[in-house]
Amino acid sequence: MVSSKDVAIQAGVSQATVSRVLNHPDRVQAKTRDKVQAAIETLKYVPNAHARSLVQDKTKLITLLSGPLYNPFFVETTSAIVNYANKKGYQVNVQFVQDDELALAYATAIQTKVAGMILSCVFLEDAIFEQLTHMSIPFITYNRKHARNEYFVEIDNKQAGYLAAQHLQRLGHKRIAFIGGSQKVSTFHDRFIGVKQALGTLLPELVIHNTADKEEVAKAYAQLMQLPTPPTAIVCGADSIALAVMDVAYKAQVKIPEELSIIGIDNVEDSRHGAIQLTTVGSISERNLGLVAIQELIKMIENEKKPCIQITESVKVFSRSTTQRC
Amino acid sequence: MVSSKDVAIQAGVSQATVSRVLNHPDRVQAKTRDKVQAAIETLKYVPNAHARSLVQDKTKLITLLSGPLYNPFFVETTSAIVNYANKKGYQVNVQFVQDDELALAYATAIQTKVAGMILSCVFLEDAIFEQLTHMSIPFITYNRKHARNEYFVEIDNKQAGYLAAQHLQRLGHKRIAFIGGSQKVSTFHDRFIGVKQALGTLLPELVIHNTADKEEVAKAYAQLMQLPTPPTAIVCGADSIALAVMDVAYKAQVKIPEELSIIGIDNVEDSRHGAIQLTTVGSISERNLGLVAIQELIKMIENEKKPCIQITESVKVFSRSTTQRC
């Protein structure tokens, strides 16, 4: 490994000067600057980011703890986050964490001294909040939020659930089912509250929580459809769930929306596809939540101050082709 | 920031002992080990990965240079790569790089002393190869490969192109178009060669290269369909392109496959979706290319030896519902 010391020798200057050429080019004469640059080229020197961040006690590194990519929502947010951070000169350490491995993910993530952390996967009650605060690491959550109600970017989940259920109700549906994820996370928790607000009481047999991946959605779907009187419409707690439901429904030759109406929440890119045309609820501004979050995080990092961030985007129904009058 | 020195003081031992507790617990008495562990808990000490990698001259860090996530192929590979690497104790630095920003991506990626590098985005002729070799950084490419023909994992792209075109030909199609990406990358280059082998000469008006994102695909599609005699079938150089074509076709009320047959290459997960059912060409084993690549890379990193890796997976047609007899 070629170090700044090697460059210094090659250029006939001190190591400090090499460092200055890199960080404060204006503080060094043009002549010596050229000598050093030449030496850098010759030796193909590249500065060691670890040493740099060790001495400066800061890094250009951000850790992203995202949900799994089989959910297109996280595809879009991950993409936006990584690209924006890179543009701003930050490297991004990515992990796709399943809820049950969260603790491990935190542990490893914290070892790398990071400039900041951006996470989607937080439980309502989660110890990570204290830990990050204690280490004074700037952080922000997107999609989900913590019970402490600080530093988050989300859509109005209650309203989203409400509008989704209301949409089906207004189309005349009476037997409306709900398929969602864990109630331990704010997203599904709040969305379900919204659904209940719109519908009043839901029959327990028509409510399925804790589905995560495609297989579990398929199981949930099967369970609903083999009921004596199956639902005529389903509110899916997320577009990823809706897409999975559509998949199994199509494969079971069930016509959508003729035989079954489906509505999602998130308004992901995929839902707009000509072959999908999923009716869904999403933010009015159509801003990418990940992008909003990373922008806020970088502001926090670079301004060193932490005004409490609480962003909740208003939502509306995007009516497409997977719902129709009952 | 609390350091191992602080822990040492708290526990009444030397810093060296703290380090030993962390790295060679067997080399320290149970009693002192407990004292140190207690101190670690009390102070919430977490070791600094930068200092560690500085002194050891190695890291548990891998850089991934992936293609953009609007291509579902990269969604699947990124997911597999990151998850496997994490399981093996590596952090993954991710960048989604457009071909035109490749140089910048390399530059920043190299600064972080990494254990290895895994990249999809390489040009056939690309200086990165020499640079990585010079820095003796283990690396591997997936999807694309370099002209040097070393350290890659791919599918048999020529064969894939050949089979895709042949499939349409056997269905009786005469006017077959091709939409692909840059010919500077091995993937599209080879796939197009295969197409030509199967079809003999293609009319120049039916060949469109250099499409990257959705918009460009839409333009390409429009260009083809407003020809005096439009094609009856399209070979898409990648499933992502095929999906984009389907999107615009559906929105233009063009029936697939009745009015237009479409075949892709990659066999991504999305292509199996009930609402999509894209006919495509993909590896027989259906192994995730990214997974294969990361497994090989980690082997290289941990065995320190570098047998040349050249993996080309055989392919076949997955016939679904976007192609039919002309």
Added chain:
DNA sequence: GCCTAAAATGTATACGTATTCATTTTATGG
């Protein structure tokens, strides 16, 4: 040409860890 201020460069040090080598403590066997 000399004095002074300013600019440029060099020297020394710190960051937090792992490890080599030296030293101390413990265990073993007679």
Added chain:
DNA sequence: CCATAAAATGAATACGTATACATTTTAGGC
């Protein structure tokens, strides 16, 4: 109980960089 080997611990150092401080060089004004 002592001699010796082995085990455990401590002291010192290196990794590559940035920077505060010291020193040298340059420029400016007379």
